[in-house]
Amino acid sequence: MDITIIKPILPEIVMAALACVVLILELFIHKKETIGVFAILAVAAVSYVIPQSFGSAFNGMFISDGYSVFFKFIFFINLILAVLISIRYLKIERSEFGEYYSLMMFATLGMMIMASATDLIVLYLGLELMALSTYILAGFIRHDRRSNEAALKYFFLGAFSSAILLYGITMIYALTGTTNILAIASQLQGKMTTQLILAIVFLVVAFGFKIALAPFHMWTPDVYEGAPTSITAFMSVGPKAAAFAALGRVFTTGLIDFAPDWRGILIALSILTMAVGNILAIQQSNIKRMLAYSSIAHAGYAVIGVIAGGAEGLSAMMNYLFIYAFMNIGAFAVVIMLRVEGVKGEELEHYRGLAKTHPLAAVLMLIFMFSLTGIPPTGGFIGKFYLFKAAVGAGYAWLAVVAVVFSVISAYFYLRVVMYMYMHEPEGEPAALATSTPLGLALLITTIMVIVLGVYPSPFLAFARLAIG
Amino acid sequence: MVPLHWYLWLGSLVFCIGMFGFLTRRNVIIMFLSIELMLNGVNISLVALSHYMQDLRGQVLTLFVIAVAAAEAAIGLAIVIALFRNKPTTHLDEIKEMKG
Numbered sequence: 001m002d003i004t005i006i007k008p009i010l011p012e013i014v015m016a017a018l019a020c021v022v023l024i025l026e027l028f029i030h031k032k033e034t035i036g037v038f039a040i041l042a043v044a045a046v047s048y049v050i051p052q053s054f055g056s057a058f059n060g061m062f063i064s065d066g067y068s069v070f071f072k073f074i075f076f077i078n079l080i081l082a083v084l085i086s087i088r089y090l091k092i093e094r095s096e097f098g099e100y101y102s103l104m105m106f107a108t109l110g111m112m113i114m115a116s117a118t119d120l121i122v123l124y125l126g127l128e129l130m131a132l133s134t135y136i137l138a139g140f141i142r143h144d145r146r147s148n149e150a151a152l153k154y155f156f157l158g159a160f161s162s163a164i165l166l167y168g169i170t171m172i173y174a175l176t177g178t179t180n181i182l183a184i185a186s187q188l189q190g191k192m193t194t195q196l197i198l199a200i201v202f203l204v205v206a207f208g209f210k211i212a213l214a215p216f217h218m219w220t221p222d223v224y225e226g227a228p229t230s231i232t233a234f235m236s237v238g239p240k241a242a243a244f245a246a247l248g249r250v251f252t253t254g255l256i257d258f259a260p261d262w263r264g265i266l267i268a269l270s271i272l273t274m275a276v277g278n279i280l281a282i283q284q285s286n287i288k289r290m291l292a293y294s295s296i297a298h299a300g301y302a303v304i305g306v307i308a309g310g311a312e313g314l315s316a317m318m319n320y321l322f323i324y325a326f327m328n329i330g331a332f333a334v335v336i337m338l339r340v341e342g343v344k345g346e347e348l349e350h351y352r353g354l355a356k357t358h359p360l361a362a363v364l365m366l367i368f369m370f371s372l373t374g375i376p377p378t379g380g381f382i383g384k385f386y387l388f389k390a391a392v393g394a395g396y397a398w399l400a401v402v403a404v405v406f407s408v409i410s411a412y413f414y415l416r417v418v419m420y421m422y423m424h425e426p427e428g429e430p431a432a433l434a435t436s437t438p439l440g441l442a443l444l445i446t447t448i449m450v451i452v453l454g455v456y457p458s459p460f461l462a463f464a465r466l467a468i469g
Numbered sequence: 470m471v472p473l474h475w476y477l478w479l480g481s482l483v484f485c486i487g488m489f490g491f492l493t494r495r496n497v498i499i500m501f502l503s504i505e506l507m508l509n510g511v512n513i514s515l516v517a518l519s520h521y522m523q524d525l526r527g528q529v530l531t532l533f534v535i536a537v538a539a540a541e542a543a544i545g546l547a548i549v550i551a552l553f554r555n556k557p558t559t560h561l562d563e564i565k566e567m568k569g
Binding site: 128166174 | 477480484487488491497500501504507508510511514515518522524526527529530533534537540541544545547548549551552554555556564565566567
């Protein structure tokens with residue numbers, strides 16, 4: 001057999017094999033940190049294979065191109081940072097099992113397949129692999145009722161959305177006789193039919209569930225609050241980015257001839273998402289819940305990139321997700337630091353006077369909150385800037401204005417955390433922080449990247465532009 | 470021979486029954502059954518289309534859907550059992566630790 005035909009899928013094969021190795025290692029290794037380190041080494045091994053992987057395989061069902069590789073790097077960053085912040089946290093939650101890391105790797109594998117899929121069947125399989133692993137991870141703290149509930153809600157709405165996705169795929173298959181995303185465009189020949197509108201709506205709904213676009217966001221706050229914090233960080237970036245990769249691929253290649261039709265739907269959803277995310281976040285007192293609404297709002301911003309379309313819009317969306325990975329996981333890393341034995345550390349009250357008791361943690365949270373708001377010189381500003389620039393360039397200046405208005409509203413709840421930390425006096429005995437070397441490393445990486453991306457973003461922007469080609 | 474659109478109507482009917490059940494019932498097991506109905510509605514349509522178009526893709530996808538549905542059932546029931554150990558109920562309205 002010719003080995004070169006499997007070359008494009010080699011990173012995925014390596015990832016799958018190493019995830020199985022991690023699963024077996026769990027039986028022999030009692031120090032679970034070692035398994036976490038092994039998961040990070042596995043990512044290094046997979047990244048090593050990626051540069052030789054470019055090309056298409058299996059009759060054009062699977063492709064490794066710049067677009068998918070860029071997303072794969074987002075998934076790797078997501079996995080590495082999530083593993084780093086998990087190591088101490090799992091001990092505190094008394095849920096230290098090696099399967100945790102293996103499931104994270106399988107979820108990442110699913111995301112990689114989604115980003116690379118050029119066939120709807122492969123896309124579906126990648127999506128399910130990712131989703132099934134994340135359902136388990138959301139319920140990983142088995143003795144915590146909130147974690148069970150999060151897993152149940154995530155499972156039901158996730159399974160419902162994948163059934164809808166399948167029906168959308170069926171309709172497209174009925175219309176075109178193919179499931180290949182590239183062939184769909186040539187088969188449809190720009191002919192608009194009622195069934196096609198229905199198929200587009202079904203696909204938007206299914207991806208909307210995964211990305212958490214309003215009005216399909218209802219599961220997000222509960223799931224993000226109940227799931228282990230490290231997993232909340234993991235799934236607020238990875239699965240979201242993977243769904244964006246698939247959305248971008250399906251809509252801007254397979255259904256590009258119908259752009260005016262799906263653009264209208266996406267614009268409406270984007271505005272609604274920004275409104276719901278930013279306005280409902282204001283009344284949250286639980287910080288994980290607030291970050292859940294914030295992640296809904298950020299999905300609303302990122303969709304603008306797909307609406308703007310073209311190389312400009314897509315690369316702006318990719319950049320945004322890249323920057324978002326660092327700032328969001330950074331914020332969750334600080335939340336995790338406040339979780340110690342006996343103290344949940346999730347309520348806004350716990351941040352009262354943090355600047356006096358733990359100045360460094362307060363400064364880090366300040367940087368991430370500024371970045372999430374989009375205040376220069378942080379990465380969040382650059383991400384939003386290029387996204388809105390792409391929208392203006394594509395003739396959607398009014399949409400950019402709406403997005404700016406909503407990010408001004410978002411300043412209220414992000415900066416409220418800062419206010420609690422700096423303007424309030426600490427109450428009672430200050431609780432200790434759950435610091436550890438891996439967590440410190442994750443915070444160091446995220447802080448440096450958020451600032452570097454804000455001050456000197458050009459190499460990263462050029463990378464995304466190059467990836468689009 | 471039975472015309473294709475009969476199968477497609479049957480598929481969409483099963484899908485819609487599943488969707489209706491999912492949205493109206495509040496027992497987690499019944500909701501789970503409804504999702505399986507939705508998937509099987511898709512399967513009927515896919516196999517019928519595949520047969521009439523003389524193309525194997527639809528049947529391949531059906532096989533994958535069945536396999537994934539089995540995995541989904543295992544995980545879904547495991548989650549329900551994990552929940553049941555902490556709170557013995559299968560009614561969704563009683564599962565409400567988080568609000569807001």
